[in-house]
Amino acid sequence: MTGDRSRLRNFVKKFIGTVRFGNDHFGAIMGYGDCMIDDNVISSVYYVEGLGHNLFSVG
Structure with a gap:
């Protein structure tokens, strides 16, 4: 996940949902x-x- 839109290529603008943090x-x-x-x-x-x-999560 990133909050920096400029780092993303081939960007697809689409509301996917929400994420909950700790x-x-x-x-x-x-x-x-x-x-x-x-x-x-x-x-x-x-x-x-x-x-x-x-x-970034690896698993």
């Missing part, structure tokens, strides 16, 4: 796209309006 706050997932980090691509990264930090 502090019981909610964020709106307003779309998704591909995030480029150096020569690597992370696909289907959610754009969460107002998110202050990028979150």
Whole structure:
């Protein structure tokens, strides 16, 4: 997840739902796209309006 829309390529603007954080706050997932980090691509990264930090989960 990222709050920085400019990091996403091939962005699809679509309200997907909400995400709930550990502090019981909610964020709106307003779309998704591909995030480029150096020569690597992370696909289907959610754009969460107002998110202050990028979150990445492996599992």
